[in-house]
Amino acid sequence: MNTKIATILLLASATTLAACAKKAPEVLPPPPVERVTQVQTTPQPNQTAGPRVGTQQHFADAVGQATTIYFDTDRYNIDTQDAAALQAQAQYFARYPQVTFTIEGHTDERGTREYNLALGERRANAAKNFLVSLGVDPGRIAVVSYGKERPVALASNEAAWAQNRRAASVIIN
Amino acid sequence: MTKKLLLLLTAALIAAPLAAQDLGAPMGEDQPVESVQVEGEGEAGPLRGTVTDESAWSDIGIAIPAFATDRERPTPANQDGTGALGREIARVITADLRNNGLFKPVGPDSLPQPGFAQITAPVFGTWSGRGAEMLVHGYVRARDDGRLVVGCYLYDVALQDELVREGWVVSPADWRRSAHKCADLIFSRLTGESPFFDSRIAYIAETGPKDHRVKRLAVMDSDGANHRFLTLGSATALTPRYSPDYSKILYLSYVDGNPRIYVYDIGSGKQTLVTENRNPTIAPRWSPDGKYILYSMAVAGNTDIYRIPATGGQSERLTNNPGIDVGGSYSPDGRRIVFESDRSGSQQCYVMDADGTNQKRISFFGGRCATPEWSPRGDQIAFTRIAGDFNVAVMSPTGGNMRVLTRGWQDEAPTWAPNGRIIQFFRTEKNTGRSSIWQVDLTGQNERRLPTPVDASDPAWGPIRP
Numbered sequence A: 001m002n003t004k005i006a007t008i009l010l011l012a013s014a015t016t017l018a019a020c021a022k023k024a025p026e027v028l029p030p031p032p033v034e035r036v037t038q039v040q041t042t043p044q045p046n047q048t049a050g051p052r053v054g055t056q057q058h059f060a061d062a063v064g065q066a067t068t069i070y071f072d073t074d075r076y077n078i079d080t081q082d083a084a085a086l087q088a089q090a091q092y093f094a095r096y097p098q099v100t101f102t103i104e105g106h107t108d109e110r111g112t113r114e115y116n117l118a119l120g121e122r123r124a125n126a127a128k129n130f131l132v133s134l135g136v137d138p139g140r141i142a143v144v145s146y147g148k149e150r151p152v153a154l155a156s157n158e159a160a161w162a163q164n165r166r167a168a169s170v171i172i173n
Numbered sequence B: 001m002t003k004k005l006l007l008l009l010t011a012a013l014i015a016a017p018l019a020a021q022d023l024g025a026p027m028g029e030d031q032p033v034e035s036v037q038v039e040g041e042g043e044a045g046p047l048r049g050t051v052t053d054e055s056a057w058s059d060i061g062i063a064i065p066a067f068a069t070d071r072e073r074p075t076p077a078n079q080d081g082t083g084a085l086g087r088e089i090a091r092v093i094t095a096d097l098r099n100n101g102l103f104k105p106v107g108p109d110s111l112p113q114p115g116f117a118q119i120t121a122p123v124f125g126t127w128s129g130r131g132a133e134m135l136v137h138g139y140v141r142a143r144d145d146g147r148l149v150v151g152c153y154l155y156d157v158a159l160q161d162e163l164v165r166e167g168w169v170v171s172p173a174d175w176r177r178s179a180h181k182c183a184d185l186i187f188s189r190l191t192g193e194s195p196f197f198d199s200r201i202a203y204i205a206e207t208g209p210k211d212h213r214v215k216r217l218a219v220m221d222s223d224g225a226n227h228r229f230l231t232l233g234s235a236t237a238l239t240p241r242y243s244p245d246y247s248k249i250l251y252l253s254y255v256d257g258n259p260r261i262y263v264y265d266i267g268s269g270k271q272t273l274v275t276e277n278r279n280p281t282i283a284p285r286w287s288p289d290g291k292y293i294l295y296s297m298a299v300a301g302n303t304d305i306y307r308i309p310a311t312g313g314q315s316e317r318l319t320n321n322p323g324i325d326v327g328g329s330y331s332p333d334g335r336r337i338v339f340e341s342d343r344s345g346s347q348q349c350y351v352m353d354a355d356g357t358n359q360k361r362i363s364f365f366g367g368r369c370a371t372p373e374w375s376p377r378g379d380q381i382a383f384t385r386i387a388g389d390f391n392v393a394v395m396s397p398t399g400g401n402m403r404v405l406t407r408g409w410q411d412e413a414p415t416w417a418p419n420g421r422i423i424q425f426f427r428t429e430k431n432t433g434r435s436s437i438w439q440v441d442l443t444g445q446n447e448r449r450l451p452t453p454v455d456a457s458d459p460a461w462g463p464i465r466p
Helices: A002-014 A056-067 A080-095 A113-133 A158-164 B003-015 B082-099 B124-128 B172-191
Strands: A068-070 A100-106 A141-147 A166-172 B034-036 B061-063 B104-106 B134-142 B148-156 B161-170 B199-207 B214-221 B237-242 B248-253 B260-265 B271-273 B281-286 B292-299 B302-309 B325-330 B336-341 B348-353 B368-374 B381-387 B389-395 B411-416 B422-428 B435-441 B447-449 B455-464
Touching: A056 A068, A056 A080, A056 A166, A068 A080, A080 A113, A100 A113, A113 A141, A113 A166, A113 B237, A113 B281, A113 B292, A113 B302, A113 B325, B082 B104, B082 B134, B082 B148, B082 B172, B134 B172, B148 B172, B161 B172, B199 B237, B199 B435, B214 B237, B214 B248, B237 B281, B248 B281, B260 B281, B260 B292, B281 B325, B292 B325, B302 B325, B325 B368, B336 B368, B368 B411, B381 B411, B389 B411, B389 B422, B411 B455, B422 B455
Parallel strands: A100 A141, B061 B104, B061 B134, B237 B455, B348 B368, B435 B455
Antiparallel strands: A068 A166, A100 A166, B034 B161, B134 B148, B148 B161, B199 B214, B199 B455, B237 B248, B248 B260, B260 B271, B281 B292, B292 B302, B325 B336, B336 B348, B368 B381, B381 B389, B411 B422, B422 B435, B435 B447
């Protein structure tokens, strides 16, 4: 299992994680702006090409689609695909221990407002707990729920809802 | 909200909670309306002909000609003076009674105008000839101190008898309240029900695209007039609730980056956190006497319901369950609370004693039960029924006699009129995400959209105004 995840992680920097998506949305959110990224094991803080450490772009370049995990309707469990994405995040945060971040919990629009706020909180905390179990210091992780207030996909259909049921890690800078 | 702003707010949270910065100008205190003796001879006659059959209400023809004035005088309430104001008052009464599907009133624009002397001595022949069964007369008098006296009289045309009369002294700014008071008087006398027109609604005004929605705290009269925005829109505001005395509004704001409940003081325009705590707090509610605030708080991801004295102090945890327990609505006697929980695996409605004991599920009719709200009359609980679509439904406090009242794609968050006869809710459009406030009566047959200047959600109907 660990070997498999490690393999995925190695691939993650060069490709995207979309290929292994079991329950990925049919229409994925727009990918991060493509940049020429060095696949490297040591940070080079003073490099001029590419985004700075401590920016969302740097994080996204490193982990690809794994900045965000997705959930089934009304669920908040971390499945194997989520676990792989969070492993990628944990590895990034281990490499850059100065980086702090917020996990934003979201729901789709097909729920009542207050329940969705509570559900988004559950999802963000599920992601946080998993990262902590992988060794990320909980003091580096803020959590916020937006419920159904901030959709990324705007249609009212299953594909859009699947994109909106998410926990997104956002770098604080 | 822009991403940059979001990051700023998040940073502010990490650093230190800042004072709220999203508030508009304060509204000032609500003025009470004083009742007075009005013109007329002796006591009102014996009460006869009370209408109790709901189906018959809408058939009653009520003539509401312009209110007369004893003397044409200028008033800040109307640039054309007290005579023109009398016509406006009759229009507001007509709209109140018509818009709620309760009666078929005929307003001042298609009726002859009675003189001041006729207000207490109607020429019944004029009105019976027009087919009116009920007749409303009234007058406006500007006092020397600038305040207005408004008298309101209801007559039974066939009996040629006065049914009820009342008068109020209002400041010119509150002239619409005298019209709502008159509509309430007519409604109560003809139906035997409690009044509801002289009340206000707190809600969330929405603008902007679906993924960058601007949500502001706003208030309006029960007919949509006297609209005010209370927050500026830089922070998302949600789920307001008027205090029973209209002095405060509880609502959720992201002003410090996290969802937190604030107590907004209407007089001063200042606000405070409901509880000093690092955890997110959502779903605020008042107890019927205004002494307690219910809120839901997530600790390490798990949401439970708490209560705290409105004056501050120690919070008390009412639910303790690994499921999501959220919301809550007191029975009118304050002894019980209906709330929603997904402890069974999906959202269902539960009732508990006000101290959190005796929790038991009441919804067993298939589908999900969310956002329960206890009627001010105590006899029904309104809720959002989720069974494919989202619809507003009612049930008895034990979960019986479930009836679905609306048929929208997503109708959510019912709130009761002060008399427990009408329910408001908000309806969200598929795909566009646009929302609007609607109301429906308990038959489900009279449904209408409330006029709001922009899109609207999360309505919270306050009680009858003091």
